[in-house]
Amino acid sequence: MQSRLQTSRSSSLRTIAAAGAVTLLLSTPSLAQQPAGNEAAHQAFNNSCRTCHSVKEGDNRLGPNLNKILGRKAGALPDYNYSSAMKDAGFVWDQDKLARFMVKPDEVVSGNKMQPYGGISAEEAGKIVAYLQAGGTP
Numbered sequence: 729m730q731s732r733l734q735t736s737r738s739s740s741l742r743t744i745a746a747a748g749a750v751t752l753l754l755s756t757p758s759l760a761q762q763p764a765g766n767e768a769a770h771q772a773f774n775n776s777c778r779t780c781h782s783v784k785e786g787d788n789r790l791g792p793n794l795n796k797i798l799g800r801k802a803g804a805l806p807d808y809n810y811s812s813a814m815k816d817a818g819f820v821w822d823q824d825k826l827a828r829f830m831v832k833p834d835e836v837v838s839g840n841k842m843q844p845y846g847g848i849s850a851e852e853a854g855k856i857v858a859y860l861q862a863g864g865t866p
């Protein structure tokens with residue numbers, strides 16, 4: 729056990745060394761403990777969603793909070809004033825619905841009021857789905 733831990737630790741150090749300058753820039757003490765992808769996903773959420781959404785339970789802003797959004801019924805928070813389009817959407821958010829909604833909200837819930845929001849790339853959307861699935865913890 730002890731030696732396995734050491735082996736994986738030293739091999740990840742080697743990976744960091746091999747990846748060069750970019751990784752070194754990212755290897756601040758707090759980031760070194762977690763994969764850099766999580767930080768990128770958190771950043772993507774901050775850039776595209778955080779103006780209007782929080783991931784904290786009960787914390788509704790211009791948009792509803794996105795706490796445990798995967799597996800949650802669309803338009804279902806009791807204390808948020810949804811458009812009738814969202815309230816009547818009639819589905820549960822899964823990875824696919826969520827990613828498509830981020831790219832083109834109107835194609836998933838026609839007439840929703842997530843405005844002004846221009847959509848993001850499928851790549852960014854994928855990162856944000858992972859971030860939300862992890863419960864919004866970076």
Ligand code: HEC
Nearest residue numbers: 776777780790791792802803810811814840841842843844
């Ligand atoms: C300009 C503000 C704004 C931005 C930016 C924004 N949203 Fe929204 N979002 C809203 C509003 C307003 C609603 C409510 C829509 C309705 O009721 O029709 C909403 C609704 C949602 C819902 C439905 C929630 C539920 O309870 O069913 C999801 C999921 C969502 N947004 C995800 C995102 C994600 C992910 C991003 C970033 C990629 C994002 N939004 C960016 C304003 C925004």
